[in-house]
Amino acid sequence: MPVTIDADEAQRAALARAHELVSVGSLRADLLVTSWKRDGIKVSGRLQAQIVQSCIVTLEPIDATVDEEVSALFLPEGSKLALPDALENGEILLDAAGPDSPEIFSGDTIDVGKLAEEFFSLGIDPYPRKSGASLQAGAEGGEEKRGPLFEKLQALRKKL
Template structure:
């Protein structure tokens, strides 16, 4: 995930890890966002506030030159209710897993027997993410998975949208048909 809104080019929540320091045995890393990072995340996620963001991540080698990042992200955010615009607090508690491989690695390519069609399982694992250089940013991965867990239509508890009534196909409307003026028009 690249953040084009940040003028310095640095993501709002970054935790770079040198790939050479990761061994086959999983290493546990705990990270949390500070005040500035939470403010920047709230702006990017278009929420009122990010009260907290923390993650526990397990890093290990994957195959020969890849890295497996597995963990859990937890966050508390405040969003505007889609009906009343009042603040609504939400909790994010998501498990995630991502594989990183070096740029140009054969492990990043999907090999298909039939080149005309590629079938991806939506419930299956994600394709490996490529990285350049010798560093991966697990902070970016954490923020991506947290962003995917944000409720796009938060609603304050007990609030319902009852003013709108769906019309049925057979219901007659009191509004005039906008095409009624065209019914007598004939092509010369």
């Protein structure tokens, strides 16, 4: 079943506040919800958004694009597929490079809006920097002021 999420103005404002963005100009997710294995659900598709972030150096606004592939598996509570064989031995082996484990859901609905927001947050640059922006190191003259502790360490180093 195809699902399209097109965030309205209030939703975009809430996303901007929740993710500390200047603004979210648009957000659209085109998803496909299908059955997976016996009783699981697979959600796949693409999420795209236009956002404005603050540069971490200059605090000037930066336009950015979020473009994420969405892929998630869900299993109902109590599903035999939700319990890996290794769990019976008291150990679970995880492969960091492998696929994500299915998420467990209860009831008869899955919140694909929440899933879209998770992938939206993954696509946001945590340290946006405007092109050409750089931090100036130290005080004027290019040298840092060093305190008395540093001078004591230098004196100890000379003794060694």
